[in-house]
Amino acid sequence: MAFSPCAVIPTYDNPDTVREVVELVREHVPVILVDDGSDAPGRAVVEAIGAEGLAQVHHRSQNGGKGAGVTTGFELARAAGYSHALQVDADGQHALEDIPAFLDAARAQPEALILGAPVYDDSAPTGRLVGRQITRFWTNIETYGRVIDDPMCGFRVYPVEAACALAPRCGQRMDFDIEIAVRLVWAGLPVVNLPTKVRYHADGVSHFHLVRDNLRISWMHSKLVLSSWLRLLTGR
Numbered sequence: 001m002a003f004s005p006c007a008v009i010p011t012y013d014n015p016d017t018v019r020e021v022v023e024l025v026r027e028h029v030p031v032i033l034v035d036d037g038s039d040a041p042g043r044a045v046v047e048a049i050g051a052e053g054l055a056q057v058h059h060r061s062q063n064g065g066k067g068a069g070v071t072t073g074f075e076l077a078r079a080a081g082y083s084h085a086l087q088v089d090a091d092g093q094h095a096l097e098d099i100p101a102f103l104d105a106a107r108a109q110p111e112a113l114i115l116g117a118p119v120y121d122d123s124a125p126t127g128r129l130v131g132r133q134i135t136r137f138w139t140n141i142e143t144y145g146r147v148i149d150d151p152m153c154g155f156r157v158y159p160v161e162a163a164c165a166l167a168p169r170c171g172q173r174m175d176f177d178i179e180i181a182v183r184l185v186w187a188g189l190p191v192v193n194l195p196t197k198v199r200y201h202a203d204g205v206s207h208f209h210l211v212r213d214n215l216r217i218s219w220m221h222s223k224l225v226l227s228s229w230l231r232l233l234t235g236r
Ligand SMILES: Nc1nc2c(ncn2[C@@H]2O[C@H](COP(=O)(O)OP(=O)(O)OP(=O)(O)O)[C@@H](O)[C@H]2O)c(=O)[nH]1
Pocket: 009, 010, 011, 012, 013, 014, 034, 035, 036, 063, 064, 065, 066, 067, 068, 069, 070, 088, 089, 090, 091, 093, 128, 154, 174, 205, 206, 207, 208
């Protein structure tokens, strides 16, 4: 299949940032924007983006989580015939000037999963940095080595077919980014980790719930560690 990338952007209540993100991303690739049941202000911005033809817009009727939004985006990407999906957050935290480097890496190794490896500045909250170290400890165990630099960064490129096959089996909220990366490693995809700056804006919006999402992520790691041991024991 010829290399034909699009972007999949999940959004939930990002009225202040989503338009600028879409405008910058569409300079590189066509955009599929999945609104995951945003409240009126976020929904109105997404509707305007669709009406202006800046992106292919899909509205999910109910909030299902970041993973649910991305999964819907993968399905739309496959239906439209795209080979690769660049995933970018809608909150303006990613260094979109790095998009060409991400696309070049995917073009050079189309079978690979291209993962952003965040380079933080002083704006990053300590709690989030510690959480990432813990989840990285577990993904190293789950993947039998240091394959994934950062399993939580939402800036990455997926081969669409492989992503569509595994996405519905993954946790559909903030656990999604981690679980699909591990499962794609298990499926045999090579991983390319690309350093990229991540900023936390003073007035930024986060939907990451410290307790609820960390509990969900802990449960997911329990399942994945068990599965990784079973895979070793059974050779499957
Ligand atoms: N579809 C969907 N997208 C979501 C949901 N929650 C967050 N997102 C999107 O996922 C991206 C990242 O969300 P954030 O809340 O910033 O999560 P995060 O980047 O892991 O957390 P921080 O490190 O605190 O920024 C943004 O584009 C959000 O709009 C959701 O419930 N559904």
